[in-house]
Amino acid sequence: MPSGPRILLIAERFPPDLGGLARSGARTAGSLARLDAQVDVLTWTRTLPPGALQSLDAGEVAASARGATLHRLGLFGQTDTSMQHTLDVLDFLHSQRRYQLVWGHYLSPPGFMAVTFAGLAGIPSTVSARGNDVDQAMFPPGDFARLLWTLQRATVLTAASGDLGRKMTMLLGHDPGVEVIPNAVDTTLFRPGPADPALRERLGIQPGELVLGFSGELRHKKGVPFLLSALSEVRKVRPACLLVIGEVRSREQEHLTAFRAEHPEDAARILVTGRLDAPEDVAAHLRLCDVYLQPSLWDGMPNAMLEAMACARVVVASDAGGIPEAIDSGHNGFLVPKALLNHLGQAVIDVLSLSEERRATIGAAARARIEERFQAQAEAAALQRVLDRTIPKASS
Structure with a gap:
């Protein structure tokens, strides 16, 4: 005791x-x-x-x-x-x-x-x-x-x-x-690894489709409009889906309904997992993401973003709150000024244009930052x- x-x-x-x-x-x-x-x-x-x-x-x-x-x-x-x-x-x-x-x-x-x-x-x-x-x-x-x-x-x-x-x-x-x-992030659970092809198929991710990820409860302060517009912009140049690892707050459903009416094909590629209680399940879904997005309007130090970094995901985030204390833009992720989040889609396109080796280096640096400061x-x-x-x- x-x-x-x-x-x-x-x-x-x-x-x-x-x-x-x-x-x-x-x-x-x-x-x-x-x-x-x-x-x-x-x-x-x-x-x-x-x-x-x-x-x-x-x-x-x-x-x-x-x-x-x-x-x-x-x-x-x-x-x-x-x-x-x-x-x-x-x-x-x-x-x-x-x-x-x-x-x-x-x-x-x-x-x-x-x-x-x-x-x-x-x-x-x-x-x-x-x-x-x-x-x-x-x-x-x-x-x-x-x-x-x-x-x-x-x-x-x-x-x-x-x-x-x-x-x-x-x-x-x-x-x-x-x-x-x-x-603190449990780096034994949130770790790099290959994407699970069976999980991709079960979620309905299409072959060759890029996965833009977000984890947590999707709500206004997390930048919902910018996530949706980024999905539309990326899909103009590459097949892509938005994987929401978690739930959508009820008051944001109206926003999604309006987006669905205006962009039905893009809205069809929003995949929402629903509640995931087991951290290992969250980690498995994070490993599916080609780019993880955190376009917060306000934030402290988002746990979900740190978990994505621990999984060696390439993160594109706003510079809200304490996020710049975790991300050195261009080294272990990328920052978009929160006043310019309308450029989020282009930032994602720029990241996707980088070589696989460069993205892997950035992901490894993200993992190293978590091991260094967030244990x-x-x-x-x-x-x-x-x-x-x-x-x-x-x-x-």
Whole structure:
């Protein structure tokens, strides 16, 4: 049994929820448990009755969060009711577990709730900026006052990228010593290898057809219009399909319907896998991709892009958020300025015109960058620094 500090991690999304935010929350919980911390996770869900609390022991959580205890709390119809009830539940859990640190995974609402409860309980807190949470709250109709209050009150600030750390420092007007916790990729699962011809056939990829890949939940912030226009542009010169490794957010279906009406032949070459729970299945699909696309409008450090790089895929991405911290354009991938994403299609065509040897060299350099900077040991070292700063006796 772990004998280290008791930590409560509050996460808005957590497996079995989809997306990079859920996966990174599970990975953080599991990594803290491997540092001998006693980790509880509280997450919200609409799959339980409002106000219902369900606790799962360490053997029932996602493999990446192994060692943590998961508490799922049913949401009410109104956010304020849900948050007030959450405080009551946190108080109950704290009375049973006596936490030494509260960790908010994403700035709002988890970060705000973590700082609020920690302040009431008289214990340290840390909040982790993960993606566009800073940008969303900075501008109307975002709640700038709540964002600033959260950043000011947290004991330690962490971020998924240096870019997010710089934004938080700017908002505070001083350097709080933001800890950048790099996303970690399991390079034993996400590795280079030959494409599976049986999988190509099962997905309906046609012989000789190039595969443009995207992984995760397809939604507006990931650059949906630019992905679709790039597919059309590439298909004017080469047979190609767009492989979406994951799902399309429901609100984007209208966008796809409009594209289908205007470009029916191109839309017919959009292949959506649906939900894939096993990382090895995601990796097998990534290995089918000739080019991986990440045209994010806003982002932190996208897990899916790092996984594609670990599979030695050639990545064409925007320069949003922390993406340039992973990609050196022309060396281990290619960047398109986020203000010029209408040129994404031409960038892909240019990449496809490179020799196979050149593309292989770029893919190998992408894999090397993941092995150098985005491994579990780098994440664990950053997490330990957070524990040392918030609970000084945690490392003794």
